[in-house]
Amino acid sequence: MKSITLLGATGSIGLQTLDVIAEHPDQFKLYAIAFGRNIKKAQEIINKFNPAKVVVLDETIRQALQIHNSYTTFLVGKEALQEVSADPNTDVLVNAVMGSVGLEATLTAIEHRKQIAIANKETLVTAGHLVMDAADKYEVDLLPVDSEHSAIFQALNGESYRDINKIVLTASGGSFRDKSREELLGVTVADALKHPNWSMGAKITIDSASMMNKGLEVIEAHWLFNMPYEKIEVIQHKESIIHSMVEYADKSVIAQLGTPDMRVPIQYALTYPQRLSLSSSKSLDLVEMGELHFSKMDLNRFPCLDFAYQAGKTGGSMPTVLNAANETAVDLFLHEQITFLEIENIIEHAMLTHNNIQNPNLETINAIDLEIRSKINESYR
Ligand SMILES: NC(=O)C1=CN([C@@H]2O[C@H](COP(=O)(O)OP(=O)(O)OC[C@H]3O[C@@H](n4cnc5c(N)ncnc54)[C@H](OP(=O)(O)O)[C@@H]3O)[C@@H](O)[C@H]2O)C=CC1
Numbered sequence: 001m002k003s004i005t006l007l008g009a010t011g012s013i014g015l016q017t018l019d020v021i022a023e024h025p026d027q028f029k030l031y032a033i034a035f036g037r038n039i040k041k042a043q044e045i046i047n048k049f050n051p052a053k054v055v056v057l058d059e060t061i062r063q064a065l066q067i068h069n070s071y072t073t074f075l076v077g078k079e080a081l082q083e084v085s086a087d088p089n090t091d092v093l094v095n096a097v098m099g100s101v102g103l104e105a106t107l108t109a110i111e112h113r114k115q116i117a118i119a120n121k122e123t124l125v126t127a128g129h130l131v132m133d134a135a136d137k138y139e140v141d142l143l144p145v146d147s148e149h150s151a152i153f154q155a156l157n158g159e160s161y162r163d164i165n166k167i168v169l170t171a172s173g174g175s176f177r178d179k180s181r182e183e184l185l186g187v188t189v190a191d192a193l194k195h196p197n198w199s200m201g202a203k204i205t206i207d208s209a210s211m212m213n214k215g216l217e218v219i220e221a222h223w224l225f226n227m228p229y230e231k232i233e234v235i236q237h238k239e240s241i242i243h244s245m246v247e248y249a250d251k252s253v254i255a256q257l258g259t260p261d262m263r264v265p266i267q268y269a270l271t272y273p274q275r276l277s278l279s280s281s282k283s284l285d286l287v288e289m290g291e292l293h294f295s296k297m298d299l300n301r302f303p304c305l306d307f308a309y310q311a312g313k314t315g316g317s318m319p320t321v322l323n324a325a326n327e328t329a330v331d332l333f334l335h336e337q338i339t340f341l342e343i344e345n346i347i348e349h350a351m352l353t354h355n356n357i358q359n360p361n362l363e364t365i366n367a368i369d370l371e372i373r374s375k376i377n378e379s380y381r
């Protein structure tokens, strides 16, 4: 029986993780949760799963929750994310919060040698070198939840990294894949939130539309699989059936396929190296699908992908700038304070005006993250 601490329990990945836990009550027990502001959903989760620990952002949220048992303990504030991650009763940390706020929890879980299922890609983008150094030092595996990275992880099983020609990440193209850049001028938040294949949280759905999601995933793949950027390719695949693939030295390509269902990679990260049944997930029927489509990525159409390659290759503090600028710009767009195309302008400007710092430590990363967010918010809010 694995005891699970779930950060971001009320979100898209969080709720699907709870589906997996509920399907296998003999394998998993929900030990602790953390969430943000969705009190209604959190209350439902607490009523159903009775976690021993609940992390809340502040006292107001704690008071709004009704607990009818004597053993649930509340922890308050950002530091509590680290406290539950280090808790001796946590076997597995599922990090499914949105944004770089998840960084310290990941680092703490590594230092306490927890099994880590990582959905929170911003952690690896903003401080991949710190996370991977810590994972090496404490000999901890980071088990990817992101569908593409889970696919690569499965395709790499047991092979030597030396024998790999390249990793190929697939991109659906997002909600605006059939629009020209001119047609992007008038798009709305509601339009951007209509992803063709996946039902996900708002921020990642906007990232998919701008292609920044794939950019973040390129950096995530670089760190998780120790792969140079030159060996990471992105192609468009509009059905999201091939979740990603690896080409080996002999040109053999191993891909992982399946219907778009995040419960599959979530469960694999929880059960690795075993597999369990997942009755709620649908079988892939390729005959019914008939066709799969692929095309080349156009970096002029999707400049955010180009920005991410540039930030990744530059290294140092540039990926932190990319991530902080993107998180802030997407939030402004979601609040209808900027247009969709301004997301790109804000990121490009933040990168062009940044004096890069090599090998930044955690303090420097946090300071740069804060500075970038403040500057953008001062200009646009
Ligand atoms: N959704 C998906 O299919 C996929 C997501 N990912 C990655 O997984 C992560 C989560 O994505 P997704 O589930 O879509 O996002 P959601 O926006 O749906 O959920 C985010 C979760 O984080 C919580 N949260 C936000 N801020 C804090 C905070 N300061 N402290 C504690 N909890 C907080 C939210 O709480 P609340 O809602 O209560 O405010 C919510 O539970 C992201 O990094 C994303 O890129 C990767 C692959 C696929």
Ligand SMILES: CC(=O)[C@@H](O)[C@H](O)COP(=O)(O)O
Pocket: 146, 147, 148, 170, 171, 172, 173, 174, 198, 204, 207, 208, 209, 213, 214, 262
């Ligand atoms: C489900 C998942 O892993 C998302 O990151 C997904 O990849 C988004 O789709 P696109 O970024 O390919 O549109």
Ligand SMILES: [Mn+2]
Pocket: 146, 147, 148, 217
């Ligand atoms: Mn993905």
